[in-house]
Amino acid sequence: MDNLNVIPDIFWIKMKKMNCDEMLKEFEPLFNPRSVAVVGASRTPGKAGYVLVENLLNLGYRGSIYPINPNAKEILGLVAYRSVLEVPGTIDLAAVIVPAEMVPQVIQECVKKRIKYLVIISGGFGEAGKEGKRLQDEITQIAGQGRSRIIGPNIIGMISTTGNLFVTFAPFKQVRKGSVAVVAQTGAFCGAALHYLLSFQDFGLSKSVDLGNRCDLSENELLEYFLCDPDTRIIVLHIEGVKDGRTFLETAKRVSAKKPILVLKFGRTEVGSRAVASHTGSLAGSDSVYSAAFRQAGLLRVDDLDEIVHVSRALELLPLPNDNRVCIITFSGAAGAQAADLCIENGLTVPNLAGDTIAKIRGMSPPWMGISNPLDIWPAAERSGDVGKTYAEAINAALVDENVDLIIVLVNVSYTPVSQSPMPEELAEAVKTPLTKPVAICAIGYTWDVERYAEVLSKKMLPVYPTVKSCVQALSKLYQYGMYRKQT
Amino acid sequence: MDNLNVIPDIFWIKMKKMNCDEMLKEFEPLFNPRSVAVVGASRTPGKAGYVLVENLLNLGYRGSIYPINPNAKEILGLVAYRSVLEVPGTIDLAAVIVPAEMVPQVIQECVKKRIKYLVIISGGFGEAGKEGKRLQDEITQIAGQGRSRIIGPNIIGMISTTGNLFVTFAPFKQVRKGSVAVVAQTGAFCGAALHYLLSFQDFGLSKSVDLGNRCDLSENELLEYFLCDPDTRIIVLHIEGVKDGRTFLETAKRVSAKKPILVLKFGRTEVGSRAVASHTGSLAGSDSVYSAAFRQAGLLRVDDLDEIVHVSRALELLPLPNDNRVCIITFSGAAGAQAADLCIENGLTVPNLAGDTIAKIRGMSPPWMGISNPLDIWPAAERSGDVGKTYAEAINAALVDENVDLIIVLVNVSYTPVSQSPMPEELAEAVKTPLTKPVAICAIGYTWDVERYAEVLSKKMLPVYPTVKSCVQALSKLYQYGMYRKQT
Numbered sequence: 001m002d003n004l005n006v007i008p009d010i011f012w013i014k015m016k017k018m019n020c021d022e023m024l025k026e027f028e029p030l031f032n033p034r035s036v037a038v039v040g041a042s043r044t045p046g047k048a049g050y051v052l053v054e055n056l057l058n059l060g061y062r063g064s065i066y067p068i069n070p071n072a073k074e075i076l077g078l079v080a081y082r083s084v085l086e087v088p089g090t091i092d093l094a095a096v097i098v099p100a101e102m103v104p105q106v107i108q109e110c111v112k113k114r115i116k117y118l119v120i121i122s123g124g125f126g127e128a129g130k131e132g133k134r135l136q137d138e139i140t141q142i143a144g145q146g147r148s149r150i151i152g153p154n155i156i157g158m159i160s161t162t163g164n165l166f167v168t169f170a171p172f173k174q175v176r177k178g179s180v181a182v183v184a185q186t187g188a189f190c191g192a193a194l195h196y197l198l199s200f201q202d203f204g205l206s207k208s209v210d211l212g213n214r215c216d217l218s219e220n221e222l223l224e225y226f227l228c229d230p231d232t233r234i235i236v237l238h239i240e241g242v243k244d245g246r247t248f249l250e251t252a253k254r255v256s257a258k259k260p261i262l263v264l265k266f267g268r269t270e271v272g273s274r275a276v277a278s279h280t281g282s283l284a285g286s287d288s289v290y291s292a293a294f295r296q297a298g299l300l301r302v303d304d305l306d307e308i309v310h311v312s313r314a315l316e317l318l319p320l321p322n323d324n325r326v327c328i329i330t331f332s333g334a335a336g337a338q339a340a341d342l343c344i345e346n347g348l349t350v351p352n353l354a355g356d357t358i359a360k361i362r363g364m365s366p367p368w369m370g371i372s373n374p375l376d377i378w379p380a381a382e383r384s385g386d387v388g389k390t391y392a393e394a395i396n397a398a399l400v401d402e403n404v405d406l407i408i409v410l411v412n413v414s415y416t417p418v419s420q421s422p423m424p425e426e427l428a429e430a431v432k433t434p435l436t437k438p439v440a441i442c443a444i445g446y447t448w449d450v451e452r453y454a455e456v457l458s459k460k461m462l463p464v465y466p467t468v469k470s471c472v473q474a475l476s477k478l479y480q481y482g483m484y485r486k487q488t
Numbered sequence: 489m490d491n492l493n494v495i496p497d498i499f500w501i502k503m504k505k506m507n508c509d510e511m512l513k514e515f516e517p518l519f520n521p522r523s524v525a526v527v528g529a530s531r532t533p534g535k536a537g538y539v540l541v542e543n544l545l546n547l548g549y550r551g552s553i554y555p556i557n558p559n560a561k562e563i564l565g566l567v568a569y570r571s572v573l574e575v576p577g578t579i580d581l582a583a584v585i586v587p588a589e590m591v592p593q594v595i596q597e598c599v600k601k602r603i604k605y606l607v608i609i610s611g612g613f614g615e616a617g618k619e620g621k622r623l624q625d626e627i628t629q630i631a632g633q634g635r636s637r638i639i640g641p642n643i644i645g646m647i648s649t650t651g652n653l654f655v656t657f658a659p660f661k662q663v664r665k666g667s668v669a670v671v672a673q674t675g676a677f678c679g680a681a682l683h684y685l686l687s688f689q690d691f692g693l694s695k696s697v698d699l700g701n702r703c704d705l706s707e708n709e710l711l712e713y714f715l716c717d718p719d720t721r722i723i724v725l726h727i728e729g730v731k732d733g734r735t736f737l738e739t740a741k742r743v744s745a746k747k748p749i750l751v752l753k754f755g756r757t758e759v760g761s762r763a764v765a766s767h768t769g770s771l772a773g774s775d776s777v778y779s780a781a782f783r784q785a786g787l788l789r790v791d792d793l794d795e796i797v798h799v800s801r802a803l804e805l806l807p808l809p810n811d812n813r814v815c816i817i818t819f820s821g822a823a824g825a826q827a828a829d830l831c832i833e834n835g836l837t838v839p840n841l842a843g844d845t846i847a848k849i850r851g852m853s854p855p856w857m858g859i860s861n862p863l864d865i866w867p868a869a870e871r872s873g874d875v876g877k878t879y880a881e882a883i884n885a886a887l888v889d890e891n892v893d894l895i896i897v898l899v900n901v902s903y904t905p906v907s908q909s910p911m912p913e914e915l916a917e918a919v920k921t922p923l924t925k926p927v928a929i930c931a932i933g934y935t936w937d938v939e940r941y942a943e944v945l946s947k948k949m950l951p952v953y954p955t956v957k958s959c960v961q962a963l964s965k966l967y968q969y970g971m972y973r974k975q976t
Contacts, residue, residue, distance in 0.1 A: 046906060046907065047906075048906055051906050123870070128854065128856055128867075129854075129855070129856025130856070132856070169906055170902070170903060170906070171902065171903065171904070171906060173934070185822075186820060186821065186822040187820075188819050188820035188822075188823075188866060188900060188908070189820040189821075189822035189823050191900060191902075191903070192819075192820070192823070192900035192901075192902070192932035192933050193932065195900075195901075195902040195932070195933040195934045195937070196932055196933060196934070196935070196954075196955075198934070199934045199935035199936070200935075238822065240822065240825075266822060266825035266826045266828075266829055267825055267829065268829045268833070269828065269829045269832035269833065270832075271828045271829075271831070271832050271837075271838045272825045272826070272828040272829035272832065273825075274828075274860075275821065275824050275825035275828045275838075275860075275862050276821070276822070276825045278821070278858055278860055303826075303829075303830075303957065304826070304955050304956060304957040305932070305955060306955050306957075331676050331680075332674060332675075332676035332677040332680070333674065333677075333763065333764070333766070334673075334674040334676075334677035334726065334728065334754060334764075335676075335677050335680070336763050337728075337754035337755055337760045337761075337763035337764045338754045338760070338791075338792070340754075340757065340759045340760040340763045341754055341755065341756045341757045341759075341760035341791075342791075343759075344757035344758075344759050344760065345756070345757065349759075350759045350763075366616065366617070367617065368616055368617025368618070368620070370766055372762075372763075372766055374763050378676060379616075382611070412676060412679065412680035412683075413680075413683075414658070414659065414679075414680070414683040415658060415659065415679070416659070418534060418535075418536055418539050418657055418658070418659060419534065420676070444680035444681065444683070444684055444793070445680050445683040445684060446661070446683045446684070446686070446687045447684070447687035447688075448687065449683070466684075467684075467792050467793060467794050468792060469791065469792040469794075
């Protein structure tokens, strides 16, 4: 259970007055530190204090690393120190992973050493009963008085791909640099979620911060920072509750006018809400209030991790649509009907196509073929014998159709060498860039063929989705965000 | 556009009176033919008539293969014949892939040769205007008079993994034998869908039949057959419309009392419904009528392909639950709240646990920890230092809890060697089998770690899901089917 009442507001107030240059400078020692101490570094492989040092060493961090352990001379080939106070150089950031009762002493030493950022991974604080809460208050006070900032406690850590910096005991094997920043209010979930997200070729991370019990650094400050951060274009926020709703909404509103924010907030139902309350110690509040507030602030709510992958991909690659009218180009009437259903159910529309478009497609199609939206181009492709060219003509017709704001292209991808699939190169070639409207490809077939398509088309900045539902949901959120941006 | 009005009912009436032995015998030449002719076999690699022969040769079919092509002596090393009439032996099944206008002549020869099943892949019939419709009526009549059965026309073909039989021009690379039968009313979609489904390790196919324009063989007959087929335990049905709703529902009801039927039917919205109508030429009818009828017949409606993978996995492995009360065992409060939300939103409940269960968990947990459902066992695991054992005890407590009908186990899987993940072997070991209640694992982390978990746990017949949503949706359908089975 974290204690939301001890967040010191002094820093937050100070932050608000910073411009972007000041903000980037303020957070430079956190996201791009010149040196990192690991207090509680371990010599035992597999232990959290070992993996922390390992992650720093193996994943490309180039600054100085100081393992702190009173009983070791050397850890993973690095000189170990008894305390941060014995380290000769300056330290920008300390990761702390000693038992909770030892943390106040460690924080005191860190403050004395003028370490600006303290990433307190240790649990046993606000989430762990009365004594834990007392300890949390104590460390908050020590750090606050000493002008050090706490991230946590009770977290898996933080990542900055800018600095190849992995201050976490979660084992990371592969991290793609990218434009998505992740902020979470919970440890275990944040780690598992990052592992999941980073499995996808399409997903690239700029930074991630787990706030855990949030005794100091808050999501509001990070939103302000990510608004300024040139490496971040999309922000993913997992929240369980907010302390100061008004500030949060004011900040979120301002940030999402420039960069989209995806929100994962559980507790939509009463049972879920009780579950959130029981593990954070805070009342989650009525979900309908949150929903309305999120909408007002332009936040895009998602309800599972796969949606984060799909939606951020669309936001990353595509222009925002002017309105919600989708042209569905399909290889199959059934798949077209499926996409139409999902569009309608997700706030999009499937309009009649303009006369010009109909004339162009009619010119390609057999005479018995009715031309409508969804646009089944298979008969035309069969007639012409050139499926790639048929797709190209249909896409380009839709791109200039004044009734169309977004385009979904459904492709069956596993029919090569039987020439019923356009080659991904043909699709990439077909679409004129820079895109004037969002175009998303839904590729149905063997998942390895879908991946091959995605690889080729990502070079053309076209997102490829493996299911119709993921494709439509992503475009629906893109539309929602486009509408918010129009208002602001 | 297919023509639903020419389905000859004589066969159907005859079928209804068959018992299972007769039914299996009736369909033996279709699903396990001793010999197959390919009318329209081609020597040109990549052409549909070539891939057809290639699929028969390469995917393990052991009967005789007769390529029919008047201009070839040999195709892919097989002797080619000018007509089926020139083939010396008997032929059980003919695949036909010549231009539509040549099909009537071919059918006449097939009838003369007494070929029982004609898989007519060629398009250009009911879906292709007036002349196509006339041709379709003609072939239906010729086959009907000759006691041959038509599958199609306008299809991608059929598969029987029992007979290693791939009568299709869709290129197949990998097919896992399994217990799921797929029946579809549309060609292109069916092929792409099969490719997608067969990408998943968890998904195994018994048979698939694409009915296309359905001029003869219908979904009703196939439902009757799959009810009898010992290789099939789950039926997936894609339908666009049914001709005789009463017969369909009566059949579906009877079949789903023994084997679950998943239904994919698009046209839930008006726009989707219009799209279905325009490509099948039939009115799809009001979706609410279908929905109610499906529910009444115990059919499980799904709306995308990934759901077929997830739901069939649960149906394949798990016992049916007695009621809808879920115990959620979790490594993270946030993930637990997420699962609770999704349970409630999908018709499941998250009850209070029995006193015994609470006492068992309390005995393992630190004193400050509140014990509720979702059951966050991380503090207990941390305290014991043995995460595998902690999971095992929680799962086994839930298995005997009289308040619990289903169990969801949330695991973070990428924390090894940091021992925050139970090893999959530990989970497999923990769960007592045969299962008395359905237990599903939701594994969150790197997708390759999720696959490793799935591999180990599949040996214990436990399904592993990569997202909370897919896990809950699968259990929700399992519950829905359990309730139908209780009624019947």
